[in-house]
Amino acid sequence: MTRTQKHSLRARIAVAASAAAVAATVWGVTTLLPAGADHPVHDNASGAGAAPADGKRGGGSGTTPAPSSPAPSSAVPDGIAHASEAGGNAVNITIDDGPDPRWTPQVLDVLAKYDVKAVFCMIGPQAKAHPDLVRQVVAAGHRLCDHTMDHDTTMAKKPVAYQEAQILDAKKLIEEAAGGAAKVEYYRAPGGAFTPDSRRIAAAAGMRPLGWNVDTKDFGKPGTAAIVANVKREIGNGPTVLFHDGGGDRRQTVAALDQVLAWLKDQGRPTGFPVRTAP
Numbered sequence: 001m002t003r004t005q006k007h008s009l010r011a012r013i014a015v016a017a018s019a020a021a022v023a024a025t026v027w028g029v030t031t032l033l034p035a036g037a038d039h040p041v042h043d044n045a046s047g048a049g050a051a052p053a054d055g056k057r058g059g060g061s062g063t064t065p066a067p068s069s070p071a072p073s074s075a076v077p078d079g080i081a082h083a084s085e086a087g088g089n090a091v092n093i094t095i096d097d098g099p100d101p102r103w104t105p106q107v108l109d110v111l112a113k114y115d116v117k118a119v120f121c122m123i124g125p126q127a128k129a130h131p132d133l134v135r136q137v138v139a140a141g142h143r144l145c146d147h148t149m150d151h152d153t154t155m156a157k158k159p160v161a162y163q164e165a166q167i168l169d170a171k172k173l174i175e176e177a178a179g180g181a182a183k184v185e186y187y188r189a190p191g192g193a194f195t196p197d198s199r200r201i202a203a204a205a206g207m208r209p210l211g212w213n214v215d216t217k218d219f220g221k222p223g224t225a226a227i228v229a230n231v232k233r234e235i236g237n238g239p240t241v242l243f244h245d246g247g248g249d250r251r252q253t254v255a256a257l258d259q260v261l262a263w264l265k266d267q268g269r270p271t272g273f274p275v276r277t278a279p
Helices: 003-032 103-113 124-129 131-139 160-177 196-204 224-237 251-266
Strands: 091-098 119-122 143-146 184-187 240-244
Touching: 091 103, 091 251, 103 131, 103 251, 119 124, 119 184, 124 131, 124 160, 131 143, 131 160, 143 160, 160 184, 160 196, 184 196, 224 251, 240 251
Parallel strands: 091 119, 091 240, 119 143, 143 184
Antiparallel strands: none
């Protein structure tokens, strides 16, 4: 082989090695950084969509649920809860956006009238401002839920550190308002827009992510009759019903809740709390 041929062969070998190294680097980057890794995944956007982790359909269930991370049997799962601890025909009543000094006591009175227990999804600063109401909720046998600090419905698009602060700071304020009488057992994302990160953060703090199946649409104040009709129409979607005791004038909610609980009683439908653990 001539000197020129040897030089040409060495050049070809060097080029081939360089190409292989570049290909390996590209493969490694693709493996470590999956598509969309820099964007939060909306796996529980409010509104009817694909079935959530427990197989139910309805509001707060999402359109593209991400699989839950495996969790030890003693841990709180990060899958979105919809089913009832009471099982079967039971209905879960959930109350959002309080506590409110005018409307929360009225909601508590209606619940007591029918001996129904509910989950109150509270805003952190609201709980801090009205610790007496938080303690009334707990004393009546209801459960607490973290509904973040600011009810930021765009939270799912914000950095993970922001989501974590919104969730954990609210949990701290709610539990401080409760005076150590109860722990916050659930987390509900504003607008139902959970992300895998927010679900993971909540579950690691002992709070089960909580969705809903029946949107009463009471927040928009469509009228008492319309709120009741929404419940009757959507109750087949699943057991968890969404009401509000905060965010404005809730007199329609109070009246509708009374009628809905009377109707559930007539239907022989018991009430319960949403599940917190794996089946």
